[in-house]
Amino acid sequence: MFMNVLNWESEWEHSHTLADSLKKSEKNGNIQRLCFMPGGWACFRSEGAVDNFLRNLSIQCGGKVITHMWWGGDDCGSSLWQDGRESRNVPSVESPEWDSLAKEVADKTAGWEACAAFHEKLDSCWETYIPKLRELTLKQIQEQSSEIAATMLCYGQLSKLSWQKTWIEYLNRLDDPLAVVRDALLAMLSALAQEKFDAAMWGLMDKADIEQGHSKEVGQEQTM
Known part of the structure; x- marks a missing residue:
């Protein structure tokens, strides 16, 4: 089970578009334990990677940048989506960057949940x-x-x-x-x-x- 943290530029229109999409995804069972927090942040759990899901959210927001961090298994990193294009930066599992990001996601998810x-x-x-x-x-x-x-x-x-x-x-x-x-x-x-x-x-x-x-x-x- 992946713990996910999602952040987007919190303009009113895009925030509501993303919130509605996330709520529908939770209702359909694609994600679980959805939690919204102030400042354009949300956390949720998923069974696997959510690459296509993120790309669709980005397209719906007219190319606004979405930052996604996840932690589960040996995968930990951040993805930026703009205009449906992917730019990925996944640090090495053994690196201090990976440990720091994993802790950040775990702490934020635990706190928000x-x-x-x-x-x-x-x-x-x-x-x-x-x-x-x-x-x-x-x-x-x-x-x-x-x-x-x-x-x-x-x-x-x-x-x-x-x-x-x-x-x-x-x-x-x-x-x-x-x-x-x-x-x-x-x-x-x-x-x-x-x-x-x-x-x-x-x-x-x-x-x-x-x-x-x-x-x-x-x-x-x-x-x-």
Whole structure:
């Protein structure tokens, strides 16, 4: 099984053309585990070399340059396609260049697949959470308003995660990362709210002491 990393010049039209072609190829079973990342990058797995597949993508994009790196068996290299023409540079298997490129492809593929797995899990948690809200009464919604708001906030923020490798690795180990992050946020907000409440009360007491002291002074002046 080859691990592939594909990069293209990320103009809007070409990006969408390539994305649609890759999705169709995955649907037809030509590639597997397709994962898109920002900046015109995609990774996927294939049973063998994808030379003809790349050439077709290049033609569809009107001759835009596509860079492809793969790792599997004894094959590792990069190909550039422009106007359907091939220009190949495959370093020797025993060379430092081969080791470096193999590691680059492996690291990027592993990282992007971990990111894709996390977002799939996150979306699954969200889709499981939403039906539960529909079963709540108005009173229950009011009672759980803080939890609901925190869940929505966490889902929105977690959906943006892409480059935070350490965070994603940790969250992927959790059965329900959405609930864990939400509960942590609520606990922190509760502690912060208690601190703010205490500070507000002390502020009121100080104000009351000042006002009481001022009233005594006024009273003493009036009696003189």
